[in-house]
Amino acid sequence: MKSSGKAILATAALITLLFAPAAQANTLVATSPIAGSTLKAGPSAITITTEFPLIEEGNEIIVTDPNGKRVDTGILTVLGTDAVAEMKPLETSGLYKVSYLLLSEVDVPLEGSYTFTYSAVVLSTPSASAIPQPMASASATAEPVGSNFGTNLFVIFLLGLSILVLIGMGAYARKIFKEK
Helix, strand or coil, X not given: CXXXXXXXXXXXXXXXXXXXXXXXXXXEEEEECCCCCEXXXXXXXXXXXXXXXXXXXXXXXXXXXXXXXXXXXXXXXXXXXXXXXXXXXXXXXEEEXXXXXXXXXXXXXXXXXXXXXXXXXXXXXXXXXXXXXXXXXXXXXXXXXXXXXXXXXXXXXXXXXXHHHHHHHHHHHHHHHHHC
């Protein structure tokens, strides 16, 4: 019985050591504008929300227009888990890229990028020959960026628990067969 207790303790310690670094990684929770969205009005700011609070210095959010020209003002404000980058007025329709490097006290930088589309509103007088065309549906949902830390932690916990149950059942079966 003592050896099975040691085995269970050793297995639990090994699982903790293997998955502890993964549990420390900061993840992306939300973005505004939403990744993959199409906007009719240009945003005044880009907001990226993370799971862990961000540190004040060293963070960066860069927004570029379809021509590769930077359209953020370079002013970045950190408010807890939110990083907010001020924007210049958008002038060009097309695909905009948001690149970010965010630092938290967890010591693992969160780096990545996402895109959104800006469709400038064009004011014109309708002509007699203009036939309205159906717009493409935006039914394609944007894939979530990053992963949910809580879900990952729960799955890792369940995996560890199942290993412990398996070891416990093996020790119990060994005990039963030794008694017979």
